[in-house]
Amino acid sequence: MAIKILSVDDELDMEMLIQQRFRRQIRDKRFEFVFAHNGTEALEKLSEDKGIDMILSDINMPGMDGLTFLSKINDLSNPLLKAVMVSAYGDMENIRTAMNRGAFDFITKPINFEDLEITINKTIEHIEMLVQLQKGRDQYIAIQKDLQIANGIQQSMLPKKFPAFPNRTDVDLHAFLEPAKTVGGDLFDFFLMDDGRLFFIVGDVSDKGIPAALFMAITKAIFKSHFANETCGDICDEVRQVNKFLCQDNSSFMFVTAFLGILNLKTGEIEYIDAGHEPPLILRKDGAVEVMKKKGGLALAIDDMFEYTSHTVMLNPGDALFLYTDGATDANNILGQRFGLERIQRLIAPLAIAGKPQEINDLFYKEVKEFIGDFAQFDDITVMTIRYNGPA
Structure with missing residues (x-):
């Protein structure tokens, strides 16, 4: 022209x-x-x-x-x-x-x-x-607007009504996701499978930004489709099917670490699968904070033939489960120091006996943000705390 x-x-x-x-x-x-x-x-x-x-x-x-x-x-x-x-x-x-x-x-x-x-x-x-x-400026503004819309969509997919079960006395739960960018690859979800069983999951996609957010949305949706229905079968069979689905056409070679389980609200038993995720903490009613022992498990979307096996752990009435993604432990400050799992244990120990899940999570969020300070948040941070109070 x-x-x-x-x-x-x-x-x-x-x-x-x-x-x-x-x-x-x-x-x-x-x-x-x-x-x-x-x-x-x-x-x-x-x-x-x-x-x-x-x-x-x-x-x-x-x-x-x-x-x-x-x-x-x-x-x-x-x-x-x-x-x-x-x-x-x-x-x-x-x-x-x-x-x-x-x-x-x-x-x-x-x-x-x-x-x-x-x-x-x-x-x-x-x-x-x-x-x-x-x-370039116009494109940047357009991308930022799209990212804000994507953030709104992603946040709308996550449970955000707390207390999660205001009419129940047997369980209390709170969770949050703080993305490092406008959108992120962490995920969490929870829902009652029936009156006596609670499904929960915390996961972390290997990438960041929009690609990870899309994979996160797919992962969350496919888990819900498998576990939030009356035909849900054995936890291992369902996870194997989810894994096969995520492996299909995975040309980007993304994967998802996840910790998921089903809490029996009558007995306190959790049947869980650890798909290469961070070990949760158990907050015992006597004030002890235990790190769950790792028992293997491959991240999802890597091997469509992998045979996932489940394990069990007991929560006694008054115990709580603290789940997190590696953005919580790997958070760095401007001095290059790592927040670390031991710091989390010391931080939440005073609330182990009677702290409400939201109180525990709010304390963690406040401390980790102060720790990061002006240093850029490197990774998405997701935390879920479940307090089991015993059968109603």
């Missing part, structure tokens, strides 16, 4: 000289010239033609002179429109005034057309650079 240049000069032969000197560029549709003979006429041209990219204007003209015209151009608030001013060699005071008013460059009369072409090309390069910068 031709660069459109508005030439403003009261000397009528200037139009002929420009068309003659730049005839090749005009023929090749590199340049297109529009002509005006004073500032007033030039403003009318600008109003009629929004495609003008550059202005070449004389300073000394009858009616509206070039300096006044330049001030009017500034009022248009078009940062991409650049003006090159033309004046006599000895007219340095007006040239200086023009530059102070925002002119991009200047040339002097009598015009050296080789110098004029160099100046025009330099101005065009600057305008094209500004156009690319503006496009």
Whole structure:
């Protein structure tokens, strides 16, 4: 597309000289010239033609002179429109005034057309650079808006009504997800499978950002479709089916670590599967904080033939389970120190006996954010605390 240049000069032969000197560029549709003979006429041209990219204007003209015209151009608030001013060699005071008013460059009369072409090309390069910068800025703004929408969608997929079970006395639960970016790859979910069984899961996708968020959404949805229905079978069989689904067409080679289980609300027994995830903490009613022993298990979406096996752990009435993703333990501060599992144990131990799940999580969140401080959060942080109170 031709660069459109508005030439403003009261000397009528200037139009002929420009068309003659730049005839090749005009023929090749590199340049297109529009002509005006004073500032007033030039403003009318600008109003009629929004495609003008550059202005070449004389300073000394009858009616509206070039300096006044330049001030009017500034009022248009078009940062991409650049003006090159033309004046006599000895007219340095007006040239200086023009530059102070925002002119991009200047040339002097009598015009050296080789110098004029160099100046025009330099101005065009600057305008094209500004156009690319503006496009990049617009794209960035559009991406940020899309990310905010994606964040809203992702957060809407997560349970966020707490207390989770206000009408039940046998269990209390609270969870949160703090993404490192606008959207993240961590996930959590929980729901009653029936009146006596609670399903829960905390997971972490291997990547970050939008790809991880999409994989997170798929993972959460497929788990719910398998466990939140009356035909749900053995936990190992269901996880194997979920794993096979996640392995299909996984060209990005993402994987998901997860800790998931079914809490029997009558007995306190948890049947769980550890798919390569961080070991939960058990907060005993006597104040002890135990780290669950790892018993193997491969992350999901790696091997579609992997045979997952379940294990059991007992929660006594008054015990609580604290689950988290590695963003909680790997959180770093500006000194490069790691928050670590031992710090979490010491932090929540005073609340082990009677702390409500939300109190425990709020304390952890406050401390980890203060620990990170002004240092950028490196990874998504997800925490879930389940307090088992015993059968109703």
